Amino acid sequence: xxIKSLDPRVDRAQIDxxxxxxGLNDLDHWQTFEVFHQEKRGEQHQHVGIVHAPNAExxxxxxxxxxxxxxxxxxxWVVKTSDVFCSEYEDSDMFDTTPEKFHRDPGSYKVMxxxxxxxxxxxxxx
Amino acid sequence: xNIEQKQLDALKNLLYKMADDQxxxxxxxxxxxxxxxxxxxxxxxxxxxxxKIGQAYQLYSILNELGESEPDTVAFTRNAQQFHCCExxxxxxxxxxxxxxxxxFFDNAELLRIxxxxxxxxxxxxxxxxxxxxxxxxxxxxANTWIKQLANGNAExxxxxQDTINASFGLALGIFEPSDDENSLIDTGFxxxxxxxxxxxxxxxxxxxxxxxxxxxxxDDTKPVYGGRKGNxxxxxxxxxxxxxxxxxxxxxxxx
Amino acid sequence: MYGNAYIxxxxxxxxxxxxxxxxxxxxxxxxxxxxxxIEPADWMPKEYRKQLVRMIEQHAHSEIIGALPxxxxxxxxxxxxxxxxxxxxxxxxxxxxxxxxxxxxxxxxSREEQTNDLINGKSKYSNVFNYPSKTWADTxxxxxxxxxxxxxxxxxxSKGSYGPYCRxxxxxxxxxxxxxxxxxxxxxxxATGTPKQREMVQDALTRWWPPIMHFFGPSxxxxxxxxxxxxxxxxxxxxxxxxxxxxxxxxxxxxxxxxTLPDPNLKKNMETGLWEYTEPxxxxxxxxxxxxxxxxxxxLAVRRIAEENGxxxxxxxxxxxxxxxxxLA
Numbered sequence: 001x002x003i004k005s006l007d008p009r010v011d012r013a014q015i016d017x018x019x020x021x022x023g024l025n026d027l028d029h030w031q032t033f034e035v036f037h038q039e040k041r042g043e044q045h046q047h048v049g050i051v052h053a054p055n056a057e058x059x060x061x062x063x064x065x066x067x068x069x070x071x072x073x074x075x076x077w078v079v080k081t082s083d084v085f086c087s088e089y090e091d092s093d094m095f096d097t098t099p100e101k102f103h104r105d106p107g108s109y110k111v112m113x114x115x116x117x118x119x120x121x122x123x124x125x126x
Numbered sequence: 127x128n129i130e131q132k133q134l135d136a137l138k139n140l141l142y143k144m145a146d147d148q149x150x151x152x153x154x155x156x157x158x159x160x161x162x163x164x165x166x167x168x169x170x171x172x173x174x175x176x177x178k179i180g181q182a183y184q185l186y187s188i189l190n191e192l193g194e195s196e197p198d199t200v201a202f203t204r205n206a207q208q209f210h211c212c213e214x215x216x217x218x219x220x221x222x223x224x225x226x227x228x229x230x231f232f233d234n235a236e237l238l239r240i241x242x243x244x245x246x247x248x249x250x251x252x253x254x255x256x257x258x259x260x261x262x263x264x265x266x267x268x269a270n271t272w273i274k275q276l277a278n279g280n281a282e283x284x285x286x287x288q289d290t291i292n293a294s295f296g297l298a299l300g301i302f303e304p305s306d307d308e309n310s311l312i313d314t315g316f317x318x319x320x321x322x323x324x325x326x327x328x329x330x331x332x333x334x335x336x337x338x339x340x341x342x343x344x345x346d347d348t349k350p351v352y353g354g355r356k357g358n359x360x361x362x363x364x365x366x367x368x369x370x371x372x373x374x375x376x377x378x379x380x381x382x
Numbered sequence: 383m384y385g386n387a388y389i390x391x392x393x394x395x396x397x398x399x400x401x402x403x404x405x406x407x408x409x410x411x412x413x414x415x416x417x418x419x420i421e422p423a424d425w426m427p428k429e430y431r432k433q434l435v436r437m438i439e440q441h442a443h444s445e446i447i448g449a450l451p452x453x454x455x456x457x458x459x460x461x462x463x464x465x466x467x468x469x470x471x472x473x474x475x476x477x478x479x480x481x482x483x484x485x486x487x488x489x490x491x492s493r494e495e496q497t498n499d500l501i502n503g504k505s506k507y508s509n510v511f512n513y514p515s516k517t518w519a520d521t522x523x524x525x526x527x528x529x530x531x532x533x534x535x536x537x538x539x540s541k542g543s544y545g546p547y548c549r550x551x552x553x554x555x556x557x558x559x560x561x562x563x564x565x566x567x568x569x570x571x572x573a574t575g576t577p578k579q580r581e582m583v584q585d586a587l588t589r590w591w592p593p594i595m596h597f598f599g600p601s602x603x604x605x606x607x608x609x610x611x612x613x614x615x616x617x618x619x620x621x622x623x624x625x626x627x628x629x630x631x632x633x634x635x636x637x638x639x640x641x642t643l644p645d646p647n648l649k650k651n652m653e654t655g656l657w658e659y660t661e662p663x664x665x666x667x668x669x670x671x672x673x674x675x676x677x678x679x680x681x682l683a684v685r686r687i688a689e690e691n692g693x694x695x696x697x698x699x700x701x702x703x704x705x706x707x708x709x710l711a
Contacts, residue, residue: 003679003680003683005680006454006514006515006516007450007453007454007680008369008454008457008458009157009161009453009454009457010454010680010683010684012218013161013684013687015680015683015684015686015687017679017683019686021498021501021502021686021689021690022690023498023501023502024494024497024498024689025494026492026494026706027494027700027704027706028494028693028696028697028700029164029492029493029494029497029696030164030696030699030700030704031704031705031706031707032484032487032706032707032709034709034710047711049481049484049549049550049553049711050484050487050709051166051480052164052165052166052493053166054275054696054699054700054701054704055275055699055701057271057275058271058275058699061170061267061268061271062166062167062169062170064170064264065166065169065170065173066166066169066477066480066481069169069173069477070557081707081709081710082705082706082707084710086423086710088423089421089423089424153457156456156457156469157456157457159449159453159456159469159472159473159476160446160449160450160453160472160476160684160688161684161687161688161691162476162688162692163688163691163692163693163695163696164692164695164696165446165476165479165480165483166480167695168473168476169473169476169477169480172469172470172472172473172476173473175469176466176469176470176473179462179465179466179469180466182462183462183466197462198461198462201462202460202461221691222691222692222695275698275699276695276698276699279698279699280697280698282694282697282698283694283695283698283699286694369457369458370457370458371458372458373455373458373459373460373518374460374461376460376578377576377578377579379576380575380576380578380579381571381575382460382461382463382464382571382572382575382579
């Protein structure tokens with residue numbers, strides 16, 4: 001039985017109401033690619049999301065549409081999700097820097113005292 | 127800039143052809159929104175439909191400046207015999223192979239047409255051509271990528287694309303139906319003419335298709351489907367226009 | 383139903399937390415209480431994952447199905463401005479579906495599984511889209527008031543706990559602002575236009591008001607389920623709260639245009655500050671959402687043929703050594 005609709009596109013599609021849906025198998029919608037976009041020259045590329053695509057060339061086309069159709073973009077990268085190697089959130093304590101790493105803190109380098117004492121010493125010797 | 131009346135009429139004719147092509151094809155392509163083969167491609171095809179309709183609007187705007195009616199009036203109140211698009215763009219969307227091949231044939235032609243008008247001596251058109259080129263480059267990239275990928279896909283996709291190319295080639299040649307008045311445009315450097323455009327087009331698409339292991343039918347054995355440029359269409363355009371203007375026609379003087 | 387967590391009234395309360403490691407649960411809940419986001423690779427209670435998948439998936443289905451009642455009128459839109467805007471809006475809905483399916487995928491349900499569950503009727507979508515858009519004015523009402531309802535929901539959920547869903551909602555909210563303006567603009571033009579236009583939009587509004595009142599779902603009875611889902615920032619506000627917010631923002635604007643609503647009891651109680659209204663027919667809501675609405679069959683049929691007709695395209699480009707892994711973020 002063909003579906004009759006108020007929607008002319010549905011009418012034209014001549015859809016048989018009784019037909020069973022076979023169902024999609026795994027990978028029917030392909031694999032995914034992570035998309036990175038650069039808003040302006042000079043800025044870093046940022047992750048914006050995924051596209052389903054059969055290969056990188058198509059992923060780039062799709063990425064442009066899904067993530068760059070509004071707003072500024074000058075460049076896009078795509079990478080297969082399966083190629084991205086990730087750290088574990090459980091191990092995010094590895095990224096904490098202990099406060100005692102003062103050798104990297106610019107503020108821990110103070111030499112005015114030494115300079116002043118040296119100047120005093122030199123002027124006394126004269 | 128001084129345009130003689132004869133040239134002005136010919137120029138308007140050219141603009142109408144281009145605007146009508148864009149409007150009708152954009153409208154057809156918009157029928158895929160929500161029905162596409164995969165979400166990401168649905169989104170892409172919709173963008174390009176919008177681009178085409180937007181380009182039609184800008185071309186009708188130039189016509190308006192040249193003395194024709196406003197874009198909404200021109201687009202939504204003419205009937206089929208008053209249109210100047212080619213027959214090809216009026217055809218229903220069919221399956222995705224038909225629409226993709228039409229996208230490939232038409233957009234390659236359109237990019238060349240626009241490119242040839244960048245240096246036209248008619249400034250408003252040359253400015254517009256510059257603007258459109260970026261969008262069309264993407265449309266052509268999209269079309270070419272799909273044709274190539276499907277040609278290299280599997281046996282079924284390759285066959286579908288080749289069969290569709292064979293069936294659509296005559297229709298595509300209809301894009302280049304020459305106009306009686308185009309010589310005045312060619313002589314004065316406004317436009318290179320349909321014949322020259324067709325040659326350029328064949329020179330681009332033939333090697334491309336060959337590189338995908340696809341071929342074009344023999345042009346000498348192919349009858350071009352002409353008529354559209356003179357307002358002679360088959361059965362598709364009028365019902366499409368009736369649908370397109372259904373709401374507008376409720377009250378053409380209303381603001382929507 | 384649209385973006386709301388579905389609470390099964392028959393599920394035993396203690397089963398929400400049954401078998402979960404209490405120390406992991408405590409860490410998880412503390413993180414949420416601090417306002418931090420949960421990311422896909424984090425440990426999460428089974429019920430959290432289940433509720434989120436259901437919620438995000440339903441939201442995605444609502445977007446792709448929602449593209450249909452308005453998409454119907456793309457080919458008939460009057461004039462360039464409306465034609466272009468409507469294509470852009472409907473395209474956005476398809477784009478939002480893609481973003482939301484992607485967010486649900488991060489929780490372990492593939493897009494193919496989600497699509498199958500939509501088409502075979504197992505997963506639901508916003509009931510409002512099971513009604514037909516009979517006239518051009520219907521699209522104006524939908525674009526204004528349904529999108530308005532969706533925005534109330536989305537703004538609430540964007541402060542939720544699950545990172546990928548929040549990120550998707552941020553993008554969606556940014557695009558929705560044009561939808562709302564477009565919808566309102568459209569209604570205003572019709573309401574202030576010719577008598578025929580006015581009549582068309584009033585008629586559309588009268589027909590769509592009952593589904594709009596159904597939009598936020600029945601009153602949530604406060605329960606331990608609701609409590610836990612709110613603690614987990616899966617459910618961000620009660621259905622009634624959101625409905626009140628919506629009525630407060632939009633009924634005055636509707637009345638401003640001299641349009642009427644088909645509920646003689648609809649009024650704001652100046653003492654309580656709450657809107658009073660005739661209780662919507664929740665039996666009808668149940669009936670329609672379970673398949674017996676005017677457009678259910680048609681909506682799902684369109685998604686079915688889109689998938690079926692596109693099968694040769696997708697198969698042609700698939701490669702044998704492709705590998706799907708759960709998306710990252």
